[in-house]
Amino acid sequence: MTLTLALVQILNGLQFGLILFLIAAGLTLVFGVMDFINLAHGVQYMVGAYFVAAFTAMTGSFLYGLALALPAALGFGLLLEVLIFRHLYDRSHLDQVLATFGVIIFLNQAVKFVWGAAPLNVPIPDALSGTIEIADGMLYPVYRLVIIAVGLGVGLALYLVVNKTKLGMLVRAGASNAAMVSALGVNIRLLFTIVFGVGAMLAGFAGAMVAPILSVEPGMGDNVLILAFVVIVIGGIGSIRGAFIAALLIGLVDTLGRFFAPTLLKLLLDPSTASQTGRAIAPMLIYILMAAVLFFRPSGLFPSKH
């Protein structure tokens, strides 16, 4: 019984980690290539979720909704890039942080203005709404398995693009020394626009994928953004591989921590204190993990800058 429960938690953690990876991938590449810290990356996730909610309601089908939401998220990201972010690349990190913080304030309110403050629900597509028996008597929703599969697929695709193609080579080179790549005749601004667009779309995609299992609400991107920061800091800024490993680590530690911390503490404390302390400690685990990683490796697990 406990074993199958643990299996379910591991799957949940995996799914959470893969969603984090989709968000962190864009963030880490954008930062790695352009030295641009984009707090507004979290709102891309939120906007993706809202787009899929709106388009699903419009077309009546989640798949069509998703197919429309992806280019919309891409376009939206590029629009922000042209309007605001482009003017920030040469500015200090402080300016970048503040201006993108302003974008968050604006967009969190804007979605409230357009879609209302109440959470929206997106129905799980019928074909994927069932459950599967993953162990004796233990059912697991198909849709969550789909998220895991899709997340792994995107991760693999990203890995291949970044490590096996010419574009990927340029991205890696840009992350390790942007000025040199530019001096060698590569249009680094174009490269960055591509990276930025892909990153924004991946974050939007993550938001769209979780829309059916979470409520779509204003500010939903903020917490995810912080977690994505934790992921790329642990993984090493600019490293896709680092982001992937760190995202799974964070997803699993967070999910399993919330589940097991109260249980484990019961061995030491009386049940009510244990469940209370457990619930208080569990959300802090990933930050403690981050602090520990940085204490030993201040540039993360896979630093890409030289």
Added chain:
Amino acid sequence: MAVNDLIDLNASPALGVPARARRVVILPLIIFVLFALVPLAGLWGSQGFVLSIVTRIMVLALAAMSLDLLIGYGAMISFGHAAFVGLGAYSVAILSSHGITDGFVHLGVALSVSFVFALITGAISLRTKGVYFIMITLAFGQMLYFLGTSLAAYGGDDGLTLASRSTLLGSKLLKNDVVLYYVVFGFLLGAYLLLRGIVASRFGRVLRGIRENPVRMEAIGFAPYRYQLTAYVIAGMIAAVAGCLLANQTEFVSPAYASWQRSGDLIFAIVLGGLGSLHGAIIGAAAFSLLADILSHYTEHWALLFGPILILVVLFARGGIGGLLGSKS
């Protein structure tokens, strides 16, 4: 580090030293005299409203000033400074809920807790540089925020209403808004003088030297880490004092006090006032609060205007209000 161009200290070489020195004294003097006179607004009958707004501005200014020591003078961009405000506020609330209502105890506990938290998180965060530092301070701030939301015994997400304000040696003096106002005023003035002393001292000059060029400072025999950590701890403890005062003013605490949005507000306030100027932080805090108040007065969707204003300030008004007034200390 590119922060430097934003906080260029040699901003006005044409300005004669006496004129500059005069401005550095006169502007803060005007600010504090104005603050001291605010309760007289009671003579015109609108005391309660004005007092509460200005008290809040002064609390925000206190926290913003302490953050300016880090960002403006030390180039340490902390995005988790509100966590210390939260620590101070929760020190008051948690102790009060257990029947310990003495303000001096609250202050002592807030200072000790924030000292320990700043020492530990600062020691880890300062091992990193640049953007890693921003993200780590952000993450530590959020860690505290989530701790607050999971403290079910102390209100969790919803926060906790205080039974009463802190008592001072058994007396309920702080219940009076004017007394609270002058207590906050006293702390603001005290912190201002303290920080001014710190900034002007040898320690402060080393800190500014590290901001300009850490490698060179190290080469001439200063260990940047120690100076930065000391500044980090000082700033954290002052922000915790602001948290104590905030809890007393609102008679309510909530994890939102420690959220990263509040940290962003603090950064906005000091950028608005002009980085690297202590009275600029006060002006910025006042401008920030009034802007938010005025906008929210006109529309519930005030953030739709607030966000773009923030972006425009960053893009076009470098140096903030202090820059416009031409005052850099």
